[in-house]
Amino acid sequence: MNFLSLPERTSGNRTYGLTSVIDFGTPLGELKNILSDYGELIDIAKIGIGSAYVAPNLKEKVNLYKEYHIKPYCGGTLFEKCYYQNKIPEYLSYLRNIGIEWLEISNGTLDIPIQERLQLISQIKNDFHIIGEVGSKDSNSEMPVSEWKEEIKLLLEAGCDYVITEGRDSGTSGIYEKCGNIRSNLIHELCKDLDCKQIIFEAPSSKHQMFFIKEIGPNVNLGNVKLQDVLVLESQRCGLRSETFFLEDHHTCTLP
Incomplete structure (x- = not known):
């Protein structure tokens, strides 16, 4: 019985308000138990790094x-390994054979020029759903805001379903400073000019997740969520944690 007034959440086969988890080798039996309870709270699952x-x-x-x-x-690391060894056709066959229909094109480890990434997207977007990624895993590499905006815009126009903003599973690079603080000015600038419904913000910790929920709203797309944290995240989205307690029922910020 529902008797509380809570922020409205997207549901079913969501296109935004996504929770994207990261799986670093969860055993099959354990995963069955997790999904039997929390499967409906998860939209996307990244099999992390090249695992x-x-x-x-x-x-x-x-x-x-x-x-x-x-x-x-x-994970994008596997794509980059295949790109580095000129094995992209083999990689695509591998994905088809195991039944994967989504593919990440990243440049977190390698510096793959944006034009090469765009060309790859044009070649495979009819066969796979594409998730692009912007930002480097190198905590010493800092892109100007204008470059973030331009790359996200180009990747979406090229046919990506979503674009991920790099944050690593540690939250120490890309949209985060080395110390783990969020580059809030960057986030505000991205949300001003781009459709946040097509951006997945990597937010590996509750602290990071709550920042995005409060700034953008309960239906922000969040990635690199740990499997064991999905219920806590959904509680945060619904205003059921002290830090999000006063979240307005219809707070959407930059999400139209």
């Missing part, structure tokens, strides 16, 4: 995620 290539029972895991209408994909 998919050496993971046991990968096809079974992919199928399990899909049973719960969760979109699985491999």
Whole structure:
């Protein structure tokens, strides 16, 4: 029975308000238990770093995620490894064979020029859903705001379903400073000129997640969420934690 007035959440096959988890090798049996309780709170699952290539029972895991209408994909590091070794055609075949329909094109480790990424997107966007990524894993690399905006805009125009803002699973690079503080001015600038419904902000900790919920609203897209944190995150989105307690029912900020 629902009796509280809470912020309105998107539901079902969401296109925004997404929770994208990161799976660093959750055993299949454990994952079954997690999804049986919390599967409806998860929209996307990233099989972290390049772990998919050496993971046991990968096809079974992919199928399990899909049973719960969760979109699985491999971390961008695996894409970059294949790009570095000129194995992109083999990588695409590999994804098809294990039933993965989403693909991340990143440049977190390698510096892949934006034009090369755009060309790749144009070649494969009819066969896969594409998630682009902007920002580097190098905490010493700091892109100007104008470059962030331009790359996100170009990636979306090229056919990406979503663009991720790099933050690492540690929250220490990309949209974060080395110390873990959020580059709030960058976030405000991105939300001013871009459609936040198509941006997934990497937010690995509750502190990071609550910043985005308070600034953008309960239906902000969040990535790199730990599997064990999905219920806490949903509680935060619904104003059921002290830090988000006074979240307005219809607070959407820059989300139209």
